Amino acid sequence: MAQRIRAGILPSLQGPDSRLQVHRTSCVEDVFSNSEKGIFAHISFERLASNSDANSPSETRGKALAMIQISRTRPVVLKSDSDTESNILREYADFWKIPYELNSSTKGAAIFATGNATASDASRDSPLIISPNGMKEAGRIARSYGLGISVRNSLISLPAGPGTNVSVRTDVCEFSGPDAEPLLKSGNTQVLTKVRGERVYLLSLNLVGEFSKRVYDGFEETPSWKFRMATRLPFSYSAIPRFVRERSFRTKEDLGESVYEKLAPVECLRTLFLASLVISSGPIPRIGFWRRGKSYALVVSHDVEGASGLERGTVQLLEVERNLRIRSSWNLPSDRYPLSVHSLDKLKNSGEIGGHDTKHDGRLTFLNIDEKIRRLGECKNRLEQLIGREVRGFRAPLLQHSRELAESATRAGFDYDSSCPSWEILSPTSLRAHGVGTIFPFAINGILEIPVSLPQDHQLIRIARQRPSAAVDLLLRLSSWIRGLAGPCVLLVHPDYEFGMPEHQAEYRRLLEGFSKDPECEIMTLGELSSWWKLRSRASWKMGDSHPGLSTGAESQEELRTELVTGYGSDGFITEPLP
Ligand SMILES: [Zn+2]
Numbered sequence: 001m002a003q004r005i006r007a008g009i010l011p012s013l014q015g016p017d018s019r020l021q022v023h024r025t026s027c028v029e030d031v032f033s034n035s036e037k038g039i040f041a042h043i044s045f046e047r048l049a050s051n052s053d054a055n056s057p058s059e060t061r062g063k064a065l066a067m068i069q070i071s072r073t074r075p076v077v078l079k080s081d082s083d084t085e086s087n088i089l090r091e092y093a094d095f096w097k098i099p100y101e102l103n104s105s106t107k108g109a110a111i112f113a114t115g116n117a118t119a120s121d122a123s124r125d126s127p128l129i130i131s132p133n134g135m136k137e138a139g140r141i142a143r144s145y146g147l148g149i150s151v152r153n154s155l156i157s158l159p160a161g162p163g164t165n166v167s168v169r170t171d172v173c174e175f176s177g178p179d180a181e182p183l184l185k186s187g188n189t190q191v192l193t194k195v196r197g198e199r200v201y202l203l204s205l206n207l208v209g210e211f212s213k214r215v216y217d218g219f220e221e222t223p224s225w226k227f228r229m230a231t232r233l234p235f236s237y238s239a240i241p242r243f244v245r246e247r248s249f250r251t252k253e254d255l256g257e258s259v260y261e262k263l264a265p266v267e268c269l270r271t272l273f274l275a276s277l278v279i280s281s282g283p284i285p286r287i288g289f290w291r292r293g294k295s296y297a298l299v300v301s302h303d304v305e306g307a308s309g310l311e312r313g314t315v316q317l318l319e320v321e322r323n324l325r326i327r328s329s330w331n332l333p334s335d336r337y338p339l340s341v342h343s344l345d346k347l348k349n350s351g352e353i354g355g356h357d358t359k360h361d362g363r364l365t366f367l368n369i370d371e372k373i374r375r376l377g378e379c380k381n382r383l384e385q386l387i388g389r390e391v392r393g394f395r396a397p398l399l400q401h402s403r404e405l406a407e408s409a410t411r412a413g414f415d416y417d418s419s420c421p422s423w424e425i426l427s428p429t430s431l432r433a434h435g436v437g438t439i440f441p442f443a444i445n446g447i448l449e450i451p452v453s454l455p456q457d458h459q460l461i462r463i464a465r466q467r468p469s470a471a472v473d474l475l476l477r478l479s480s481w482i483r484g485l486a487g488p489c490v491l492l493v494h495p496d497y498e499f500g501m502p503e504h505q506a507e508y509r510r511l512l513e514g515f516s517k518d519p520e521c522e523i524m525t526l527g528e529l530s531s532w533w534k535l536r537s538r539a540s541w542k543m544g545d546s547h548p549g550l551s552t553g554a555e556s557q558e559e560l561r562t563e564l565v566t567g568y569g570s571d572g573f574i575t576e577p578l579p
Pocket of ligand 1: 303304305356360396397398
């Protein structure tokens with residue numbers, strides 16, 4: 001068998017000069033079938049990473065081949081001369097959990113850099129991928145390789161899984177000229193270009209700047225003056241000020257096809273990061289997002305706004321959840337309405353209880369940091385006294401969020417925060433459409449932030465005025481897309497609103513039923529997601545002489561799924577499990 005592997009596989013994998021590395025007919029067809037859409041219209045097969053079962057009979061696929069390929073992999077070297085940029089490059093690598101080093105020089109290792117100068121000391125044996133950190137740098141790079149450059153705003157859409165695309169609208173600088181060889185396109189926009197005769201690959205997008213703008217700037221939400229005025233009066237979701245109520249929403253436009261583009265543009269950037277590495281330098285090991293056997297996750301969270309929600313709405317929701325064996329997260333304000341021990345027991349035994357501020361008056365965002373920390377600490381302590389258990393998570397009222405609030409949650413002793421939407425039609429605070437553009441958790445100011453990845457019930461039913469059945473239809477469509485991205489579906493349902501009413505209980509059941517029957521869905525509370533994400537984050541790769549392994553406890557190794565990304569095609573990444 002070994003001989004057959006050598007004869008059939010190795011020639012296609014060895015050396016930078018092998019011309020054609022996509023062998024399997026279906027692979028080639030996959031790529032060509034997309035040419036109509038234009039995504040891979042000009043993809044070059046030269047040095048394109050192949051599926052590792054290329055040319056091999058089925059019995060030789062799998063572990064042995066993965067071992068051969070992985071032994072050739074080296075950590076990716078991330079290069080940048082600014083700490084801020086380096087940290088964002090690390091965010092990309094840590095997201096995928098690929099082996100990497102910062103600003104080192106490992107012979108033959110792929111280099112991912114934010115500028116030409118940063119990478120200029122790179123050995124010419126190494127593939128060099130550059131994502132220019134601005135238009136100026138893009139211009140300098142174009143000049144140094146004798147290429148032309150043109151800038152335009154474009155919608156980039158890339159495959160992230162079978163039948164699942166991710167997209168981002170942004171400025172792109174396309175490189176052109178006789179020495180510019182397009183490797184990856186979206187429609188007629190070039191996103192990855194190879195410099196002919198060099199092992200240099202140029203991305204048309206500024207991955208560092210885009211990440212910072214979308215995630216970090218998106219996390220800093222500025223309250224509108226109208227909201228400032230409104231918070232002088234008693235304010236809550238159930239008493240929406242008139243200026244919000246009267247705002248007209250073009251629901252079809254806001255909740256149509258473009259919603260995918262708004263929920264997760266960052267996933268398109270992340271896809272491009274990994275795709276450019278695999279296309280330029282071949283197979284890369286990574287750690288899967290979820291436990292072995294699971295391909296995506298569901299988290300059901302509830303913010304309990306008032307006494308009737310607590311006493312009546314929770315009964316409706318709990319009945320459905322218990323029936324489907326779903327445990328959920330219940331976020332409660334500690335000092336807004338009476339908290340009966342009986343109700344709290346019921347909730348903590350069906351999942352977990354998180355903090356939701358003290359008075360829930362919308363003013364959290366205006367307090368100075370000491371007042372914020374004091375309030376959050378007060379909320380945590382009082383709930384802990386009442387339930388006799390640690391309260392690990394926080395969610396700010398109205399999904400208010402900022403770096404200062406995140407830091408306050410850290411300093412008040414919370415373990416995770418879930419206070420920002422991936423995207424929502426109307427933030428009650430800024431009175432604009434708003435979100436952080438990612439559906440996955442990320443670390444910020446010392447805390448793990450878990451975005452509410454699906455639009456919450458209040459936005460769909462009370463603001464966009466959808467019927468509960470239409471809201472469920474939309475949530476199921478979006479969930480199936482998130483499943484395609486292997487992401488977490490984080491729901492926010494209030495017991496105080498429609499789904500907490502007996503007449504809509506059947507719709508709530510319809511919303512959750514599919515998840516509970518899907519063996520590939522990992523159903524977690526927010527706290528469980530936080531613990532899992534941190535366990536995965538702590539694991540790292542050991543790259544020795546032998547094939548790489550994880551440096552983490554045996555127990556975690558059992559649960560973490562390691563795989564080899566062997567290629568990128570019309571169904572997203574091609575992967576193979578690692579032994
Ligand atoms: Zn609330």
